[in-house]
Amino acid sequence: MIKPFKIPCVILCGGQSRRMGEDKSLLPFSNSNSLTQYQYNKLKPHFNEIYLSSKVDKFDFDFNKDKYLVLDKGDVFSPLIALETIFKTIKSSKVFIITVDTPLVTIESISRLINESINSDICVAQTQRTHNLCGVFSTNLLDEVKQMLSKDIHKIGYLLKNNKTKYIDFINEDEFINLNNKDEYNKAMSIISKSNK
Structure with a gap:
């Protein structure tokens, strides 16, 4: 019996996918019709609430779109605008955020990030680089996010630097691969097909 995590999960699916050349959230992945569906199905048993x-x-x-689909307003593509909408929408003190294009992050790693997130505003994964959008965020950062947007600051790294952020080190670089282009997509497909055998 899987005991779900107590906080909600949000999968970020709203990027422009410029380097991929097509909407990567809709690309088929493993045995799913889309990367989004793959992430959703993988995470669903472990969270009571999953938002897209x-x-x-x-x-x-x-899935229940009326309740669990969070849509950004406006024409600007920015993860910070997504965070503002999420923090306004979800009535929970913390949320787990993950991007649709990191399908290899394990439940064990997610569990570690959630467990380590106590006493911090933000708790994110780090390998040789920081994975700004894989971790736990406090929704009480809403005012700060609004302030950043009013100054036209859209960098998540700025939010991390100016708050109580905990960085959790992970060894396996492949686990946190971002599927930004076709090579990375094919590499992830290869890794997942080997793990399914």
Whole structure:
């Protein structure tokens, strides 16, 4: 029996996918019709609530869109705008955030990030680089996010630097691979097909 984490999860699916050349959230992955559906199905047993954050409703699989689809307003593509909408929408003191294009992050690593997030505003994963959008965020950062946006600051790194952020070290670089282009997508497909055998 899986005991779900006590905090909600949000999968960020609203990026522009410029380097991929097509919307990566809709690319097929492993045995799923889309990367979004793969992430959703993988995480669903471990969270009571999973939200999808996006600019538009582009999802063709079954979930409660009225309750769990969080749509950004406006034309600007910015993860900070997504965070503002998420913090306004979700009535929970903390949320676990993950991007749709990091499908290899394990439940064990997510569990570690959640457990380590006590006494911090933000708790994110770090390998040789920091994974700014894989971790736990306090929703009480809303005012700070609004202030940043009013100054046209959109960098998540700025938010991390100016708050009580904990960085959790992980060894396996492949686990946190971002599928930004076709090579990374093919590499992740290869890793997942080997792990499914």
